[in-house]
Amino acid sequence: MEITLALAALKVVGYGLAAIGPGIGIGIATYGLCTAAARQPEMKGTLMGYFFIGAAMSEALALLGLVLFFIG
C-alpha cells in the first residue's frame, strides 16, 4: 500500500521535474519572438513558424514526462 502510494507520488514529482526545463525553454522562445517581432513586425509570420517548431521541440520533453506518468 505504502509503496504504491510512494510510486504514485514519485510519478507526479517526476512530471513536475520534467516540466521545468521545457517551461524555461518555451519562455525563452516566446521572449525571442516578442523582441524580434517588435524590431521587425513584417517578419512576424515567418518567425511564428520557427517559434512553433522550437516550442514543440522543447515541449516534447515535458510530453515524454507525461507519457511516463501514464505508463510508468
Next chain:
Amino acid sequence: MEGLATALGNFVEEAQGLSAQFDPQVVFYIGPWGVTQYIVWLFIALAVTFAVVLVAAKKVSLVPTNKFVNTVEFGYDFVNSSIAEDVIGEGFKKHVPFLATIFFFILVCNILGLVPGFKTSTGAISCTWALAVISFVYFNFYGMKTFGFFQYFKNLCPSGVPGPMKPVIWFLELFSMVIRVLTLAVRLYGNMLAGHMMLAIFSIATTCFIQTALFSGSMDLIAGLPSIAWFALLVVMYALECLVAFIQAFVFAILSASYVSTAVHAH
C-alpha cells in the same frame, strides 16, 4: 467554519471520482467492436465538419454576401496563407487541402467539447493517436516521393556535419523524427483532457460549496461564499479553454506543415 470544513470534505470526495468520468466507456457494440462515447462524438464532429464545409462550398460566390460562407472562407484563407504559405513556402498549394482538413476537423472537435454536456473526441488518446499517425504517414510519404526512399533517410542528417559525427546526429534526428508521432498525439490529448478536467473541478467546487451552504440543515451562508470565487474562476478558465481549443488546432496544423516542409525541402 464547520460548514466550510464539511464543504471542503465533500469537494475532495467528489473530486476523487473525477478521472473515472473521463475514462472511455463502451456505449454500444457493433459486432465485436465496442463503441465508446468519444467515438460517438468523433462521428458527430465529422458530420458537423462535413455539413459546415459542404454548405459553405455550395453557396460560394465570387462576391461573398453570405456571412456564414465568408467565415468559412476566411478560415480556409487563414490555413492557406498563415499556415501553409508561411511555413512550407515553395510548392505549398498541394498540401493546403490536407492541412485545412486537419485544422477544421480538430477545431470542430474542440469547439464541440466546449458546449456543456458534450464531449470532445480529441480528449481520448485513441483519436489523437489516429490523427497523429495520419500526419506522420503523410509527411513521410511526401518526403519519400520527393527524394526517394534512401535519399530521404540520408537527408535526415543536415549537410555540413563533420564526418565522424554523422551517424550520431543521424540517429538523434531519426529519434526526433519518430517521436513526432508521439508528441503530436499527446500534446493535443493532454491539453484537451487537462482543460476539461480543470473545468470539471471548478464546477464541482462551485456546486459542493453552495450545496453545503443551502441544504446541510443549518443555513451556513459563509460556507457558500467561496462558490462565488470558484464560479468566477470557472468563467475565466472557460474563456481560456475557448482560446486553447483554437490554439491546439492551429498548433497541430502548423506542426504538420513544418514537418512536411522539412521532409520535402532538403536541409
